[in-house]
Amino acid sequence: MFTPQANQRGILLMVAGTAVFAANDACSKLAAAHMPASQILAVRGLMAALMLAIILGLRGQLTGVRHVADKRVLLRSSAEAVSAFLYITALGFIGLADASAIMQVSPLVTMAAAVLFLGTRIGGKRWLAVAAGFIGVLLVVKPGAGTFQAAALLPVVSTFLISFRDFVTGRIAAHVPTLIVTLVTACFGMMAGLVGSGFEAWQSLDLAAYAILFLGAVTLICGHMLVISAFRAAHPSVVAPFRYANVPFAVAYGAWLFDMRPDAIALAGMALIIAAGVYTVRNQRREGRRAVEAALPGPAE
Numbered sequence: 455m456f457t458p459q460a461n462q463r464g465i466l467l468m469v470a471g472t473a474v475f476a477a478n479d480a481c482s483k484l485a486a487a488h489m490p491a492s493q494i495l496a497v498r499g500l501m502a503a504l505m506l507a508i509i510l511g512l513r514g515q516l517t518g519v520r521h522v523a524d525k526r527v528l529l530r531s532s533a534e535a536v537s538a539f540l541y542i543t544a545l546g547f548i549g550l551a552d553a554s555a556i557m558q559v560s561p562l563v564t565m566a567a568a569v570l571f572l573g574t575r576i577g578g579k580r581w582l583a584v585a586a587g588f589i590g591v592l593l594v595v596k597p598g599a600g601t602f603q604a605a606a607l608l609p610v611v612s613t614f615l616i617s618f619r620d621f622v623t624g625r626i627a628a629h630v631p632t633l634i635v636t637l638v639t640a641c642f643g644m645m646a647g648l649v650g651s652g653f654e655a656w657q658s659l660d661l662a663a664y665a666i667l668f669l670g671a672v673t674l675i676c677g678h679m680l681v682i683s684a685f686r687a688a689h690p691s692v693v694a695p696f697r698y699a700n701v702p703f704a705v706a707y708g709a710w711l712f713d714m715r716p717d718a719i720a721l722a723g724m725a726l727i728i729a730a731g732v733y734t735v736r737n738q739r740r741e742g743r744r745a746v747e748a749a750l751p752g753p754a755e
Contacts, residue, residue: 464688468696471680474673476703479541479550480711481670486546489657491539492650494667497659499644501671506637518631522638527630530622531642537615539646540608547605549714554704555594555724556609557616558697558731562587564617565734580737587730593723594716632686636678640671695736698728 485494510516521527544553562584569576595606626635659667684693701724708714716724 461688461692464684464693465696467680467684467687468693469699471677471684472697472700473703474680475677476550476554476700476707478670478673478677479545479554479704480707481666481673482542483545483550483712485663485666485670486542488663488666489659490650490654491542491546492647492654493656494542494647494670495535495539495643496647496651497664498667498670498674499640499642499647501668502640502674503637503644505671505675506633506640510633510637513633515631515633518634519637521630521634522641524626524630526622526626527635527638528642530619530626530635531638533615533619533622534639535642535646537612537619538643539650540612540615544605544608544612547603548609549716550708550712551701551705551714551716551724552594552606552720553609555701555716555720555727556591556606557613558701558724558727559587559591559610560613560616560620562730562734563613564620567614567617567621580734583730583734583737587727587734590723590726590730593726594720596719632679632682635682636675639678640674695732698731701728 482494485498507516510518541553541557565576565580566584591610595610623635681697687693705716705724708716
């Protein structure tokens with residue numbers, strides 16, 4: 455049973471996590487101006503893996519490395535690595551706020567996938583939310599407009615992988631440490647980058663580039679730990695809507711670091727995506743509460 459205090463703590467952790475992840479995306483976009491996505495993934499992944507190994511050693515948790523062979527952990531990390539490669543590639547061409555907003559459609563993708571593959575039934579209002587979310591994506595991406603870039607489709611593909619990743623994450627055994635899951639994710643990102651090096655020309659890096667990648671590795675670790683801690687501290691239905699705080703943080707970072715401000719149409723699309731996602735999460739919460747109440751025994755006669 456989650457207390458109001460626990461839920462409040464979870465919300466604060468989630469908001470902090472979204473701010474850190476938006477900073478991580480900003481680091482990736484800064485790095486993308488100097489090197490290809492595969493190099494970012496490889497170097498950042500190596501840095502993150504080394505830092506996590508040190509943290510595990512200091513905490514005496516290296517024995518948890520035996521869980522790296524867990525099938526669900528491996529599957530989750532694979533989806534995360536491919537998604538990260540696509541997303542970082544997109545950041546080299548489109549705005550930070552646009553890419554972030556497109557990624558927020560993943561809960562709607564998850565719900566649609568549950569209907570298609572698991573036979574889940576949802577009402578007409580939730581289908582309208584899905585439709586609204588995808589209309590929001592179209593407003594951000596602007597297909598057919600003079601400002602359209604094909605790279606904007608990469609985050610769309612990435613959302614399907616993120617939805618699959620979240621689906622698998624929820625099925626990882628509770629005894630598998632969070633740090634181990636994060637470590638395997640970092641290692642898979644590094645390996646994906648090394649594979650990509652066969653297709654992209656890597657660049658020589660200066661001290662500033664290494665500093666950006668190091669900051670990216672730190673924010674990657676902190677972001678994962680904050681968000682995972684949020685879901686473990688509070689009820690998921692309470693903290694999940696606050697994942698959308700990533701969008702205003704991304705808009706702020708984009709304006710500050712890259713002087714990129716979304717236009718009115720893109721802002722309308724972002725608002726539509728966020729509204730559809732929040733409605734979906736809250737609707738799921740209400741349905742879950744009703745299901746629990748229905749399962750409770752009635753008053754004795």
